[in-house]
Amino acid sequence: MNGWGRLLEWVTLALLLLLAMWQNDRLWERVGRLEGQLRELQQDLRYANQQLARLSVSAMATGGGSPPPDARDSAQDSAHDFAATPPALGAFARAAHARTRPDFAEGDWFVRALPTGIATLTPYVSSDAYAAEVQSYVMESLLVRDPETLAWQGLLAESWSFDETGTTLTFRLRPGVRFSDGTPLTADDVVFTFRFVMDERIAAPRARAYLQKIEAVEALDPRTVRFRFREPYYDALALAGGMEILARHYYERYLSEPETFNRSRALLFGTGPYRLRNPESWRPDLGIVELERNPRYWGPVAPPFERLVWKVITNETARLTAFRNGEIDLYGARPVEYERLKADTRLSARATRFEYLAPTAGYSFIAWNPLRDGKPTFFADKRVRQALTLLTDRDRIIREIFLGYAEPAVSPFNPRSPQHDPSLRPEPPNLERALALLAEAGWHRRANDGVLVNAAGEPFRFKLTFFQDNDDTRRMVLLLKDLYARAGILLEPDPTEWSVMLERLNQKAFDAITLGWTSGVEVDLYQIFHSSQAGPGGDNFVSFQNPEFDRLIEAARSKIDETKRMQLWRQAERILVEEQPYTFLVRRKTLAFVDRRFANLQQTRLGLNIGFVPIEIYVPKAKQRYGQ
Structure with a gap:
């Protein structure tokens, strides 16, 4: 049993x-x-949104629907009489129009490469352009610029207006906007964002430098928010409308533990078309950033791609190999490569080539550190900085390093911008004049070897720090070493990892450093060169101080009248050219190859539309490579 x-x-x-x-x-x-x-259900909702978008586009095309947006840019017009009521689609009009194309389809991934790792994705704490690129798909602002007219369009806001004094700006938020967890966006989130960033315990000195023109932000009701400025400000609409909105219910806890926020790696959460699956789990050492489509996205036009992926590939040869193998979809070529790849018929068969200099193209520079460890350096004397600029042969750099795919830079202002004084041109190299300036500053050639020495017998020797994984920059630094050696100056190349470079900038622990700044429609010099921004974490890492310059840019920022403002910018520009806190180098052309499966690629006044949000490029169904 x-x-x-x-x-x-x-x-x-x-x-x-x-x-x-x-x-x-x-x-x-x-x-x-x-x-x-x-x-x-999500597909049905997206389909309904597509139909509404098509109807809106058709109505706009036939003269029906909402009137077109005011094409004026309030940053360049009188603020007190500006009022905007964009059409219902606002910033989504171009993306909606793309959906009317016969081959439009949702799906596939967009895969790109990062030349360096990202230290943090947390908004307002991060400081590099690569993190900002990822954030732009997750975080959203009240307004964005139309890439063709450059006029402001509503994104999170549906309308906005200034009062008669030009110091109060009121936004009306769109109905139905939600964060990626489904929580509705309200005016309280906008108010919270301002207060959070302005909290001195939050490591966001760059953002605070921009926002300090704002005196207060207040919610009038759940969908209406008012910004009060301390005084009229020419770029008020960009300042308030461009602020990326934080979710109060997600970020408020960090006011009681600000150091946790400051040290975080990926507290990235917003209303945007994409999201991090788990913001708390992403780490820089993963070597990849993946965003998934936000299933609760509020926009009238759904994002086309299932995923956006960035792979960290630091080696340039490896990036090209990855592009050839179809592992990434976009490749930014170096000039030397570009010349060779243009003739590559196999590559041309699968990639579209783009070559352009965007009106908002940034510039590269060498920053001279005049104060290190509390002591003046060789570069504290402006005659030394002027001499080094005279020794820097920009035309030769463009010819030998960039093969003509660049133009010389004379200041932070684009030479085609009304901010720029056309009488200011890059000075040609002049060894004789450079040596005379150096002699005035107390530097003379040593008899035995021709090296420059000062009265104390110190040789003119310095390290030039640069990003170690950029081959063009490495070649340029070696060229500069030879150019400066003609004057008896000993340049020591200092190749450095990206994270270490950022740390040295914050600590001002460098002799000289070569980097680049991105640019905009109108460049505000305050954050980079105003003396108040020379403190720890500020972007004035060359400790530039000039009371007259400060006065001029403060006056320019307060001038609504464009003609008067441009006069002030030009006066400030002349001081920069005289003082040479930077040696301004070049503005480079974009030389890009894009996988041919992508459709609706266009060049605009802001450059190629491949990085625009709302997204207006897509992959036709027959050409899609990745499944869901």
Whole structure:
């Protein structure tokens, strides 16, 4: 009986296990059906949004619907009489129009490469352009610029207006905007964002430098928010409208633990079309950033791609190989490569080539550090900085390093911008004049070897720090070493990792450093060169101080009248050219190859539309490479 009893127990246990497995299978089957139903519901909602977008575009094309936006840019017109009521689609009009194309389809991934790792994705704490690129798909602002007219368009805001004094700006938020967890956006989130960033405990000195023109932000009701400025400010609409909005319910806890926020790596959360699956789990050492489509995205036009992916590939040869193999979809070529790749028929068959100099193209420079560890350096004397600029042969750099795919830079202002004084041109190299300036500053050639020395017998020797993984920059530094050696100056190349470079900038622990700044429609010099921004963490890492310059840019920022403002900018520009806190180098052309499966690629006044949000490029169904 004991044997039969044990057998019965085993049979019963087996039956129970089979029943549990069957029930588990049924459970997963139900979960699978539920997920499928949810996907279908999302597709239905996206389809409905597409139809509404098409109807809006058709109405606009036939003269019906809402009137076109005011094409004026309040940053360049009188602020007190500006009022905007954009059409319902606002910033989504171009993306909606792309959906009317016969081959439009949702799906696929957009995969790009990063030349260096990202230290943090946390908004307002991060400080590099690569993190900003990722954030732009997750965080959203009240307004964005139209890439063709450059006029402001509503994104999170549906309308906005100034009062008669030009110091109060009121936004009306769009209805139905939600964060990626489904929580509605309200005016309280806008108010919270301002207060959070302006909290001195939050490591966001760059953002505070921009926002300090704002005196207060207040919610008038859940959909209406008012910005009060301390005084009229020419770029008020960009300042308030461009602020990326934080979710109060997500970020408020960090006011009680600000150091946790400051040290975080990926507290990235917003209303945007994409999201990090788990912001708390991403780490820089993963070597990849993946964003998934936000299933609760509020916009009238759904984002086309299922995923956006960035792979960290620091080696330039490896990036090109990855592009050739179809592992990434976009490749920014160096000039030397570009000349060779233009003739590559195999590459041309699968990639579209773009070559352009965007009106908002940034510039490269060498920053001279005049104060290190509390002591003046060789570069504290402006005659030394002037001499080094005269030794820097920009035309030769453009010819030999960039093969003509660049233009010389004379200041932070684009030479085609009304901010720029056309009488200021890059000075040609002049060894004789440079040596005369150096002699005035107390530097003379040593008799035995021609090296410059000062009265104390110190040789003119310095390190030029640069990003170690950029081959063009490395070649340029070696060229500069030879150019400066003609004057008896000993330049020591200092190749450095990106994270270390950022740390040295914050600590001002460098002799000289070569980098680049991105640019905009109208460049505000305050954050980079105003004396108040020379403190720890500020972007005035060359400690530039000039009271007259400060006065001029403060006056320019307060001038609404464009003609008067441009006169002030030009006066400030002349001081920069005289003082040479930077040696301004070049503005480079973009030389890009894009996988041919992408459709609706266009060049605009802001450059190629490949990085625009809302997204207006897509991959036709027949050309899609990745599944969901």
